[in-house]
Amino acid sequence: MEKLRYERPVIKKLNTGFLSKFGTRTEYVPVTHIDDNAVEDLVKEFGSPLFVLSESRIRENFQRANRAFKTRYPRVQFAWSYKTNYLNAICNVFHSEGSWAEVVSGFEYNKALHNGVPGDKIIFNGPDKTDEDLISAIKNNSLIHIDHLDELYRLIELSEEVKKKPRVSIRINMDTGVYPMWDRFGFNYENGQAWDALMKIVTSQKMELTGLHSHIGTFMLTKDAYGIAAMKLATLALKIKKELKKNIMYIDLGGGFASTNTLHGSYYQGKDISPSFDDYAEAISTQILKSGISPEELPLLILETGRALIDDAGYLIGSVLANKRLSDGRRATIMDFGVNILFTSFWYAHKISPAQDFSHYTEDTVLYGPLCMNIDVIRESCTLPPLKKGDQVVVHTVGAYNMTQWMQFIAMRPNVVLIDTKGKSHLIREKESLEYLMQKEKMPEHLKGFKL
């Protein structure tokens, strides 16, 4: 039998107060495997820290979301939000499930083309599209979502240069009862800006109006806000038909569905309060179906869901570097991953599980990352069993945004592995090296070489 581990006794403060109806936060079950791959083996082969993505979970999520909408509305199309996770292998999992691409920059646009997405199945969003981006999007018949009037006027000019009609929609912001309102993107619904932009598009005769778009916010915990957005876009579609004599091809309700993560300060755990795909689908489809649009003219419903499709398919495996006692007596554990690669720890209290068996003893622990920076805190307070140097943990629900917002700061980015539906692991992004880091640097002649 293995010798029991000695832990220095401590006096533990008991927190009293009400439990939520879901009980205490339980993070005490060891997670030794991810999709049948032993965490220990993954670390041996690919190192630590390590991002692991489950292809099975991504496909299950996608199919669940697709079913939720397709059973309630006749014509549905998902477009994968590249900025949520644009590793090519991940994009291709979504494309192989039938997703189009939704991009918000020139390089994301080119990544989608590179992955083989046909131009007319790429939605180009965002406030920053260069002339070069717009010209390429016009030539490829992509769906350009106009963000502001300057872009609208520029497209009129470019359509003349390219001698081709851009296919455009406008992004619309609106009051959906959720505040603060996101009104910095697109044209406002209530004050008539949106209608003004639509009139300009139609009367210019230089563009083909294809649809209406909104993306009302992110991590939206109320499904009803989507119902309101859907109703407002459908009302606008009817008005376009009546007054401008145009049928629009689609209504795009953007992304923003909540994942099962837990926001900092939230009383309940995310998995207990985040609406399901069925909830969102019900709210949206009901409003479009009862809007008065005739059944044979119902527009295609596009969804740009990001985080809700991939967050819980991503894991971060990390190892303990050291333990220490802070001056106030709290236990601190230093991990080999920090906010540099776990950017979403600024917003979420991620669930963190030890990856090996442990004693029943637990203690409130501060989890620090390895950076030489005071802000590098993964969890201010996390109930964990004592972990020793070299032990591993699995951080849950990290598939969204971390592999795009990660920083090359102090430490370089680690390996990313995809476990396929048969349980086989594939390296999909190699960890960075010093050589990679310096590839783009240039040394002025006069600074080459020195004597110390």
Ligand SMILES: *Cc1c(COP(=O)(O)O)cnc(C)c1O
């Ligand atoms: C970021 C973004 C999405 C995806 O948002 P999620 O919150 O990840 O679902 C979709 N559409 C647009 C326009 C976006 O900017």
